[in-house]
Amino acid sequence: MTPEQIRELLKELAKNHGPAVSNIAKVKSVDENKATCILEDEDGQEFFDVRLRPVLSGKKSFVLVPKVGSYVLAIRIEDDDDWMVIASDEIEKVGFEIGITKMELTDKVHIEANGESLATLFDDLFAAIGNMVFVTPSGNTTSMVNIAEFTTLKTRFKQLLK
CATH class of the missing domain: 1.20.5 (Single alpha-helices involved in coiled-coils or other helix-helix interfaces)
Known part of the structure; x- marks a missing residue:
């Protein structure tokens, strides 16, 4: 067996038996203060504390707030059980903070x-x-x-x- 064949078999094994790296799920609730949400996938499994920002350090830079009831694409962060929303079919709010400058987009600017x-x-x-x-x-x-x-x-x- 060649190294390339071994690599392909390992990829297939990881794909079939490893955890998913992305998920499309419905937003059940949003906590803007914590920059997290709860998602529910098509099988009814809930994902708690899904991040709305890549790093939950308390610092604010960029946040995408999905609308409750909308569908989002969430990705797994590294090899952890942490997830982060990267896209949403309906957005409630987008916010940016750079130093002392803030911009927020909702139904107004x-x-x-x-x-x-x-x-x-x-x-x-x-x-x-x-x-x-x-x-x-x-x-x-x-x-x-x-x-x-x-x-x-x-x-x-x-x-x-x-």
Whole structure:
């Protein structure tokens, strides 16, 4: 028997008798604080504490939060009994944190850095625009003629940003 044939036989043996390296399962529950979820496969077997992040160190970098009831692809982490979600057919939330910068995608977008959020900055901008006063050469003040357009823009930004 050649070394290549032995390798192929060992691969086949591991595939048939070893643990699965990936699994498609349904999400039963999600714990965002722990960055874990509970999955149930097609045979009804439950997988507890399935990771939503590769490393559960308490540090935050990237997290994909699947929707409860959706199907996910989970992979086994190394040769351990730990699993991690790598894809989902429905996502509840995606979050990124890099230093003091955060971005969260849900039904809206949230961007924050240095203690400022993009939504708050736009609110402040539209408030400042709404309070603008114009002085004419005769000294009289006049109001903006297109304030309705700015109000519409503010509403549109509120629909997008959180």
